Amino acid sequence: MRGLQAEGGVLSWRTEAAAALAPGQVRVRIHAAGINRADLLQKAGNYPPPPGATDILGLECAGEVIEVCGQTRWAVGDRVCALLAGGGMADEVVVDARHLLPVPRGMGWADAAAIPEVFTTAWLNVFELGAARPGEKVLIHAGASGVGTAAIQLCKAFGNPCWVTLGSQEKLDTCKALGAEGGVLRHEGISALQADGPFDVALDPVGANYAPEHLDLLALDGRWVMIGLMGGRKAELDLAKVLVKRLQLTGSTLRTRSADYKAELLSRMEGQLWPLFESGQLKPLVAKTYSFDQAQEAFAELARDQIVGKIVLVASEADA
Known part of the structure; x- marks a missing residue:
């Protein structure tokens, strides 16, 4: 599995063994990942991941479920978006099944990846x-x-x-x-x-x-x-x-909240907001997309602070 990390302020891709699943977890093949200002801070060494979280960048992503472990609401092939403590800028991610939400009907990968965080x-x-x-x-x-x-x-x-x-x-x-x-x-x-x-x-x-x-x-x-x-x-x-x-x-910080807190928050959000996404009343504002291999350029664009909305990395095989 390939993931994007930052060392000494420099972005680099590293390959590591894929994580094993524990009961209640899901493996997602990532098709798109949102970039947030928190990722800029982590790149600069000013926002380390919480204990136990991966140091691979990325607090949100969208993709396809490819493996599940234990009893969850998800099945292989489901289109989902995820709220993460890290790991979104990678080929795949293992995530607490409760931290996934369905991609709203009719929405592409880039827009879906711009929702969770x-x-x-x-x-x-x-x-x-x-x-x-x-x-x-x-x-x-x-x-x-x-x-x-x-x-x-x-x-x-x-x-x-x-x-x-x-x-x-x-x-x-x-x-x-x-x-x-x-x-x-x-x-x-x-x-x-x-x-x-x-x-x-x-x-x-x-x-x-x-x-x-x-x-x-x-x-x-x-x-x-x-x-x-x-x-x-x-x-x-x-x-x-x-x-x-x-x-x-x-x-208020979200990244360090407990897994249970995030799960309950996302459940309330799904009930309140997902009908509004599916009706078009709410829509993530994606300013620009870059390929995963253009991550350096995407981070530089966000740092310039000239855009309105989100920058999203999209995998080359994704249908956007």
């Missing part, structure tokens, strides 16, 4: 941890990212007006076409959103750079869910505003 992240942090209720306003940072474009679509589907922050007018126009009410460019400062608030939920992959402004932008009983630190890890806050507004700050 970003839609799970957006759903968990806006609607479960953030507890967004219909009509509440949501603030989405990095709105043109994979997670951001997923969150915009979810907000539109569940009746939550949302605003975004991002880096260019072109990206803002695309996000508004997806359903965002409006937004601001990073260089304008997020305090420019004051007139559009207050916001009930903030989805924040930025951290320190935006932290003080959140205290002014959030509503009474607002929920601020932090999922990343792209803008730094240290900030000075006026805690009196946190107290008076009864604000909640929640730190």
Whole structure:
């Protein structure tokens, strides 16, 4: 089996023996794998896999079941997409059967591979941890990212007006076409959103750079869910505003959650979201696809931060 790893910031393919299956696991032949900012961090040595997880890159993939062990809902030949702690950028992956979801009807491999990580992240942090209720306003940072474009679509589907922050007018126009009410460019400062608030939920992959402004932008009983630190890890806050507004700050990472937690989360998502994927109301936004052998170019493209949506690696034999 061939898999993509990173050593010293350099990507390379390595061949290793295929993993054996334990009861409740499934082997999937991978046809496509999404690339996420977490993969860039791992490549740079800043986001190691959790204990026991493979160091092969890739937190999501789509492919065909080729082997099962024990009692599961899956059979050989099923088309599935997978949420992973690692291992998605490879010929095949062994995964907990509960961490697979069916490829929505009529969807190709590239689109299916762009669902698991970003839609799970957006759903968990806006609607479960953030507890967004219909009509509440949501603030989405990095709105043109994979997670951001997923969150915009979810907000539109569940009746939550949302605003975004991002880096260019072109990206803002695309996000508004997806359903965002409006937004601001990073260089304008997020305090420019004051007139559009207050916001009930903030989805924040930025951290320190935006932290003080959140205290002014959030509503009474607002929920601020932090999922990343792209803008730094240290900030000075006026805690009196946190107290008076009864604000909640929640730190959230998905990769290190327990297998049971992920299984239950994915089950809830399938019930809530899969009918919307199959009706076309939700659709992963794939900006570009590359072959697996073009992984270096694909990672460089994501690092340039010019795209809207996801970059996906597609196996040469896949029907896309």
